[in-house]
Structure formats: C-alpha cells, structure tokens
Amino acid sequence: MDVLILYYSRSGNTENLARQAARGVERVEGMTARLRRIPCPDGKQPEQGDPEVTLEDLRECRGLLLGSPTYFGGMASAVKRFLEDTSGLWFRGEMVGKPAGVFTSTGSMHGGQETTLLSMIVPLIHHGMLITGIPYQHPELAHTQTGGTPYGASHTVNDHATLSRDERELTQALGARVAEIASRLA
Template sequence: MSCQILVLYYSRHGSTQRLARAIARGIESIEGCEALLRTVPELEGERESQTDAIATLAELKACDGLAMGSPVWFGNMAAPLKHFWDQTTSLWLSGSLIDKPACVFTSSSSMHGGQESTAMSMMLPLLHHGMMLMGIPYSEPKLHSTTTGGTPYGASHVANNGVQLSEEEYTLATALGQRLASTASKLKNAN
C-alpha cells in the first residue's frame, strides 16, 4: 500500500523550494512512500518560475502525511500559504487531517530572521486540524554542528549565501523527510 506525503510549500526566490525538494528526497528514500510536491498560488501577480502544481484541498485530505514550508515573512508564514489554510474549514469540520503526521520547514535571509517563530506559526493550523507534529530530534548529529540552518522545530535554510543548501541543511531536511515518511507509513500500515 503506497504512502503519499504532501510536500506543500510557498517559495518566492527558490530557497524554500530547494528545502521542499530535499525533504521529498528523504520521503522517497523510504520504501513505499511517495512525495507529492505542491505549491500555493500567489495572491497578486505571478511567480517568475513555478515548476510544481498548485495544491488542492482534495490532495491535502487524501495525503498520509504533510510537510509544509514557507519563507520567513516578518517572523510569520507567507500570506499565500496562510490564505490556503484559511480555506480548509471543510477539512476541519470533517476531521480529515486528525492524527496525520506533519512537519514544517522554512528559510530566511539571515540567521536571526525569524525561523523559529515562522515554524511555530505554520504549526498552529496543523494543531487546530489535529495533526501530529514532529521536528528534528537531537539524535541527528548535524543538528549539533550546523552553523547555517536546521532546528529542532524543523528543517531550515539561511539564504544569506544564496539559495544553495549547505551540507547540514540538506542532511537535516532529508532526515526530516525520512522521519515523516517512516512515521506516516507505520501509521497507515497499522490501520
């Protein structure tokens, strides 16, 4: 039985998208798990390069797990991602996301740009939907040594040196994807 994990993100300049792709690689390294990369539409205008499809509520409802990512916007998730969640009342009423595992990821232009508060802002709708949140445990060695991104709240990237992920950021994002997929697979196969 295939386990499908939705990797839902918003990315303006590509950094959050790169984290999404690293998490997707981690997800797909777990046998029987598939990553579904999806983004959300702009609220105004068009993004320069949008390569992934727009997420639907049906995909969110059907997923076995969720990884959600946003760049830091003044210490909060980006408005287009928040707008997507503001449209999920029907899923909340039906309890469609209850007990599904989820994690978050973010990127900022500086080390102290608000990664932790942005991660926590993304966790709020997930908690209201009854999802089970997971972060990166300190059993991941790179979490102890990173000088760029990566937090116990979730994967992160500091983009002050460009959109490329550091070795630590990539390793931690992949590990988060593996942890999410492994958990989602165990939960799905237990039912």
C-alpha cells in the first residue's frame, strides 16, 4: 500500500523533508512511500529526481503527505495551482477518508511555518481527508530549536543547511503516523 509523498521544492529543502517522511512511511510494515514532485511553473525541472505527480498517483494512494516551501506565510503557488486542478477528484470523492499530513521549509524561524501548514490543510479538508499532525508525545516538539510543529513537520533553514536531528525525527514520525493510520483503515 502506497502513501504518496507529494512535494514542491526549488532549493532542495522541502525535498529533504520528503525523503525523511518516506523513511517514516517505510518503517510501517506493508507500507511503501511513493515520492512525486509538483512541476515547476517556469518549466525549469531538475534533470534528475522523482517523477512528476499525476492525478492517478492521488487516486491510488492510501494516504498523502504534502510538502511546500513557505512563501510569505503560505504554500507555493505551484502547490496551490496543482491542488486547484484536483477538483475532478473532489467531485467524485476519491480522496475522502484517506489520512493526510503536511510539511514545509522556511528561511527563518518566524517565516510562517504554521500558517503555511494550515493553508495546505484547508484544501485537504475539502477533499474529505483525515488530517493528522504530530502529537506532543514526541519529545522533539518540546525542545526543538529549529523546525517542527504539531500541525506538521518543518525545517528552518536559517544557518542550518541540513535538517536538524529534531526535524528528521519529527518528519519521520509524521510519515509513520500517516502510514499507520492508512494501514489501519485498509
């Protein structure tokens, strides 16, 4: 059973989170991470990397982890545009009842992580998805000095080009949580 890890990333930070989420998904027996990227609107695609997402990926998945960098406290326009193009799935109720989680990367500690995560959750609720976050029982939430919120996983770039230990742990925990819920629902 696949959990779709769908992301948009220009600098690689959100893609790094996606890879950690995949590690979390694959800790759950019987679950597989399906990494897909949202295309760049300017047509400048990476030469290598994950395949572009199709609507079929959304239809086939048992759960979804959606990632976007933060721009002015919200999701990237490419992510919003992609979500707007899923109205056919919404009309037929094809995403109803599937678990979902979100993740983001920001340039600074107060760059809008939580508002971005919340903005990404809204269309998933309209699809009838079951939103999951990261419970406070994960100790990293209490002591992180970089990214991580109960609304979803995050990375604060600041002077940290690589993911901190807390960011890795929380992102993997979110991936595992979505996968566990998808497995139980199946």
